[in-house]
Amino acid sequence: MHRGYYILAVIVILGAAGCQHPRPLPPSAHEIRAYSEPEVVLARSALPTRPVPPLTKRVLNGIDVLQRERFAPLRGLRIGLITNHTGTDRQRNSTIDLLHQAPEVRLLALFSPEHGLRGTLDDKVADGVDSRTGLPVYSLYGARRSPTPEQLKSLDALVFDIQDIGCRFYTYISTLGLCMEAAAAARIKFFVLDRVNPIGGVVVEGPVYQGEPQFVAFHALPIRHGMTVGELARLFQRERGWDLDLKVIPVEGWRREDWFDLTGLPWINPSPNMRSLTQATLYPGVGLLEFAVSVGRGTDTPFELVGAPYVNDLELAEALNQAGLPGIRFVPVQFTPAASVFRGQRCGGVQLIVTDRNKLRPVDLGVVLIQTFYRLYPRDFAVEKVHTLLLDRNVLEAIKAGRPLAEIRQSWAANLAEFERRRQGVLLY
Numbered sequence: 001m002h003r004g005y006y007i008l009a010v011i012v013i014l015g016a017a018g019c020q021h022p023r024p025l026p027p028s029a030h031e032i033r034a035y036s037e038p039e040v041v042l043a044r045s046a047l048p049t050r051p052v053p054p055l056t057k058r059v060l061n062g063i064d065v066l067q068r069e070r071f072a073p074l075r076g077l078r079i080g081l082i083t084n085h086t087g088t089d090r091q092r093n094s095t096i097d098l099l100h101q102a103p104e105v106r107l108l109a110l111f112s113p114e115h116g117l118r119g120t121l122d123d124k125v126a127d128g129v130d131s132r133t134g135l136p137v138y139s140l141y142g143a144r145r146s147p148t149p150e151q152l153k154s155l156d157a158l159v160f161d162i163q164d165i166g167c168r169f170y171t172y173i174s175t176l177g178l179c180m181e182a183a184a185a186a187r188i189k190f191f192v193l194d195r196v197n198p199i200g201g202v203v204v205e206g207p208v209y210q211g212e213p214q215f216v217a218f219h220a221l222p223i224r225h226g227m228t229v230g231e232l233a234r235l236f237q238r239e240r241g242w243d244l245d246l247k248v249i250p251v252e253g254w255r256r257e258d259w260f261d262l263t264g265l266p267w268i269n270p271s272p273n274m275r276s277l278t279q280a281t282l283y284p285g286v287g288l289l290e291f292a293v294s295v296g297r298g299t300d301t302p303f304e305l306v307g308a309p310y311v312n313d314l315e316l317a318e319a320l321n322q323a324g325l326p327g328i329r330f331v332p333v334q335f336t337p338a339a340s341v342f343r344g345q346r347c348g349g350v351q352l353i354v355t356d357r358n359k360l361r362p363v364d365l366g367v368v369l370i371q372t373f374y375r376l377y378p379r380d381f382a383v384e385k386v387h388t389l390l391l392d393r394n395v396l397e398a399i400k401a402g403r404p405l406a407e408i409r410q411s412w413a414a415n416l417a418e419f420e421r422r423r424q425g426v427l428l429y
Helices: 062-067 095-101 173-187 228-241 277-289 312-324 363-377 383-390 392-401 405-411 413-426
Strands: 004-009 028-033 078-083 106-112 136-140 157-161 187-194 206-209 221-223 244-248 305-308 328-335 345-355
Touching: 062 095, 062 187, 062 244, 078 095, 078 173, 095 106, 106 383, 157 173, 173 187, 173 228, 187 228, 206 363, 206 413, 221 277, 221 363, 221 413, 228 244, 228 413, 277 345, 277 363, 277 383, 305 328, 312 328, 312 345, 345 363, 363 383, 363 392, 383 392, 392 405, 405 413
Parallel strands: 078 106, 078 157, 106 136, 157 187, 187 244
Antiparallel strands: 004 028, 004 328, 206 221, 305 345, 328 345
16 A cells, blocks of 8 residues: 655745745645655646657667677676666666676676665665576675675676766766776776766766765766766776776767757666656755755655755745746745655655756755755754765855855866866767
8 A cells, every 4th residue: 555645735926026925825725645656656737847858869878789789798708797777778678687698698796786786775785696597696785885806706897787867976886986996906807888877968067076985976076977877987997097998888879968858768767766857857956955854755756855844835935936046946845755854744845846957057956955944944954964965065164154156156167177178088979
């Protein structure tokens, strides 16, 4: 039986000059029922609909190209596959099954990242056995984050096939880097079956990480990096100086400006709470707040809701809309998340409505969200928890000081421009 909860959404008309002063509202507001299960879609009868872009391409991911080549690059090799449920071809056939059945390819082991082989877990992942193939499954999100020498000693190569979403603190790219490092140490080959960046490869945003490697910041990347996993692998190898035999099986038919829904590829939720392209688009900004407030985990629209028990939904929506961010507007809402921060508590907040994804800059959105929460609710908002993923003390202090968005953006402009120069030599598309 579905475990439900209710969202009380109050739709307020926001004029060009801003909202009127918040006033008490009658209880007979729009009532939207939602569920924590990912397959149930939130009813949005009161919200504007957006046309679905036409499919204009037939894009092939790396696994599709490898199939067409009859797995020639892997013939005769003993393989370990780093993958999860997103590792499929255009017809949703599992990369695990495809490699297991491929003649002259010896698939010997599987390695699973955060959320597990099937992409359903939010906690630590244990080792196990794949019921379909009987192969051992080694967790890379438990007691260890990279393969051990013992696990690699009988392998000739590692193959990586996981869908990323284009954000520095989405941990699959850290798993990529750690596995590359382990392969270099073991002196075995490394293959990346490349996949498109769902939110495009042109725009890069945010401060460039400057510290020591950690799981939410493996390398010196901005928050929105605008690269594919294959391009990131090339960048990691060049800048880490690994002696590694790396080969990227490239995507075909994708341009950097293409969003995922223009590729004709099937959307498979990369993680339990990443259920749509809209959510992936918002994540580089909204995700920054996920340890400080509810970002909708435990609802059926994670990363499209932001709130807390201490928030006046009308006040927050008015303040955010007055910020004038392009490509997005904010609707006051009340909701009760079934998981994560403020689980089971009634939260006031906003629903984020993307009106133009090409104009939206999600990192700017994140800065404005943090700044607005801190300005309106300085005693309640746990602003220091933002540092967990932001990882830039100067930017956080500027946000707390109420510095203008343009000034904050300028503070990382030089490093961001340098990153764009750094990546030029490794881009494939």
